Amino acid sequence: MVRYDFRCENSHEFEGEFPNYDAYIKQLEQNKIRCPICNTGGVEKLLSKVNIIKGRADTTKKEEKVEPKTLGPKDYINYIKEKFIDVGEKFPEEAREMHYHRDEYREEKLKDKDGIVGACSDEEREELLEEGIKAAKIPVIKFNA
Ligand SMILES: [Zn+2]
Secondary structure, eight states, X not given: OEEEEEEETTOOEEEEEESSHHHHHHHHXXXXXXXTTTOOSOXXXXXXXXXXXXXXXXXXXXXXXXXXXXXXXXXXXXXXXXXXXXXXXXXXXXXXXXXXXXXXXXIIIITTOOEEEEEOOHHHHHHHHHTTOOOEEOOOOOTTO
């Protein structure tokens, strides 16, 4: 049994329980995960350990087109998979490197990607935020799971 937290497009948060991860994916794909309060199918999965940070915010303003709220969960997941490098547990150090050496990082690691995604604890995320590194929690399924 696995449990996940969700938030619907009307900001209701709720918990979903599934027999296993595959069952969750199946329900997601079939659009069966609905908010118990307003019954919308526009729900995002909240995964507190996955974080995202953009490496190109200074030079391009294309964030607008990836406004998460206008994308369904699957679009969003695909976007993240395509445009972000998954650095896994190394997220805090990679985030710092990207923040403090933005140009080099972009040239050597990001290349055509928009940013990095990875895992860190809430404490680590707080520390990043205190340093001015805007790591955002994202509602996205774990890669390669
Ligand atoms: Zn709702």
